[in-house]
Amino acid sequence: MYRYFAFGDKQKxxxxxxxxxxxxxxxxxxxxxxYENIAFxxxxxxxxxxxxxxxxxxxxxATMPEKLIKTFDYLEPLDFSDFVEPKLRSFDYxxxxxxxxxxxDGSFDSSNFQEQVTAIALEEIKAKPQRRxxxxxxxxxxxxxxxxxxxxxxxPDNLFLYHGRIADQLRPDIYQQIKQRDDNGQPYILVTTRAxxxxxxxxxxxxxxxxxPPENLIQRVGRCNRRGNVQDAKVIVVGDRxxxxxxxxxxxxxxxxxxxxxxxxxFDAEAVGDCIFSQQQVDDYRVLETFSMLHDYVYGSDLxxxxxxxxxxxxxxxxxxxxxxxxxxxxxxxEVDITDEKPHSITVPIERLCGGSEYAHVNVQEQFYDKDQTxxxxxxxxxxxxxxxxxxxxxxxxxxxxxxxxxxxxxxxxDSELGFVDLPKVFIKIASKGTExxxxxxxxxxxxxxxxxxxxxxxxxx
Numbered sequence: 001m002y003r004y005f006a007f008g009d010k011q012k013x014x015x016x017x018x019x020x021x022x023x024x025x026x027x028x029x030x031x032x033x034x035y036e037n038i039a040f041x042x043x044x045x046x047x048x049x050x051x052x053x054x055x056x057x058x059x060x061x062a063t064m065p066e067k068l069i070k071t072f073d074y075l076e077p078l079d080f081s082d083f084v085e086p087k088l089r090s091f092d093y094x095x096x097x098x099x100x101x102x103x104x105d106g107s108f109d110s111s112n113f114q115e116q117v118t119a120i121a122l123e124e125i126k127a128k129p130q131r132r133x134x135x136x137x138x139x140x141x142x143x144x145x146x147x148x149x150x151x152x153x154x155x156p157d158n159l160f161l162y163h164g165r166i167a168d169q170l171r172p173d174i175y176q177q178i179k180q181r182d183d184n185g186q187p188y189i190l191v192t193t194r195a196x197x198x199x200x201x202x203x204x205x206x207x208x209x210x211x212x213p214p215e216n217l218i219q220r221v222g223r224c225n226r227r228g229n230v231q232d233a234k235v236i237v238v239g240d241r242x243x244x245x246x247x248x249x250x251x252x253x254x255x256x257x258x259x260x261x262x263x264x265x266x267f268d269a270e271a272v273g274d275c276i277f278s279q280q281q282v283d284d285y286r287v288l289e290t291f292s293m294l295h296d297y298v299y300g301s302d303l304x305x306x307x308x309x310x311x312x313x314x315x316x317x318x319x320x321x322x323x324x325x326x327x328x329x330x331x332x333x334x335e336v337d338i339t340d341e342k343p344h345s346i347t348v349p350i351e352r353l354c355g356g357s358e359y360a361h362v363n364v365q366e367q368f369y370d371k372d373q374t375x376x377x378x379x380x381x382x383x384x385x386x387x388x389x390x391x392x393x394x395x396x397x398x399x400x401x402x403x404x405x406x407x408x409x410x411x412x413x414x415d416s417e418l419g420f421v422d423l424p425k426v427f428i429k430i431a432s433k434g435t436e437x438x439x440x441x442x443x444x445x446x447x448x449x450x451x452x453x454x455x456x457x458x459x460x461x462x
Contacts, residue, residue, distance in 0.1 A: 031198050091134050125154065161192070253275065426441060431455070436456070
């Protein structure tokens with residue numbers, strides 16, 4: 001999207017609008033099933049626009065539902081599944097294991113689920129110690145819980161944890177270690193989340209996964225016996241229901257899906273694929289209009305739409321902005337000091353910082369380019385649109401002069417091995433009218449409270 005509309009820093013030379021006019025250009029979209037909501041709306045617009053310009057296009061996926069294929073009825077469907085030899089994977093669905101229960105205080109207790117999943121993994125390792133095992137759960141909390149329980153029992157050299165809230169600076173190295181063991185046929189057990197589903201080339205021998213929508217299950221199973229050279233590959237699915245935050249099935253579709261899984265002795269991608277349920281896509285007119293106006297300006301030289309391009313706002317996956325969360329201080333596990341020059345950081349949707357616990361020494365700033373100093377600088381968060389801000393949330397576990405904190409709060413115990421398991425609460429969602437979402441940030445400095453309110457566009461307005 002950025003390249004198509006020539007967005008980005010000038011030094012990156014985004015001249016994609018020029019490049020796509022070359023006749024030899026072929027544009028391929030892999031994992032085409034992975035777009036949803038705003039992202040799918042944009043994906044539809046982008047593909048149609050390229051098609052109308054006469055560009056050569058390929059959309060690739062193993063799990064595109066029939067309803068979504070009809071969305072691209074102007075493209076020619078090519079089904080290669082009949083040419084692919086089925087890969088043998090024994091299958092077991094343990095539907096009696098509960099994924100957990102919500103407590104009176106609103107928290108979710110999944111400790112028993114973690115215990116049972118750990119026990120299943122230990123059984124598999126005991127039966128065949130030299131296996132390559134992939135264990136996938138749906139939350140970072142469960143992944144860390146299972147990982148720590150396994151770590152008490154297993155050789156840590158063969159055990160890995162990988163999820164989206166491990167620092168960006170560490171994840172590539174972790175994946176490379178796993179990939180090297182996988183390529184060499186060495187045993188490992190990887191505890192992970194859906195972060196491993198797309199773009200990871202692993203050939204595990206056993207997959208243990210929490211129940212998930214059928215399209216996700218097919219992707220996960222694709223990481224087990226991927227090359228078809230494992231004679232006794234095994235898939236174990238656990239859980240009595242799909243968590244609400246990722247469920248794509250209505251009641252009838254869920255009952256059908258559960259029935260199909262219960263009857264399988266070997267994994268059948270076609271049977272699971274038939275269970276994919278696609279709700280009617282609701283187009284967000286604001287997303288459609290933004291795309292149209294940017295297209296008219298970049299490709300039609302319509303100067304009435306120039307202002308839209310200059311604002312630099314284009315929703316790619318969500319209207320909700322993301323913020324950078326970083327840690328500086330002492331690593332809880334290694335006692336190593338993480339410095340200001342090389343902080344550990346992740347990117348998270350801003351609303352994820354509206355809940356959870358408050359911690360001491362958490363500072364919220366915005367980064368801006370100082371034209372006078374010709375360099376990037378920081379300042380306290382100001383009122384205004386979140387889209388015009390580069391928001392940085394910094395956690396420290398030691399006293400720092402001038403930082404926003406309350407002395408009664410605990411330090412954040414950051415462990416680089418486990419990642420940012422908890423997210424600090426730094427914003428409060430406040431009542432808002434119309435199409436705007438508003439968040440309040442309260443900063444205490446030198447005994448005085450300072451407030452700032454930032455706004456952005458609400459999601460899911462029909």
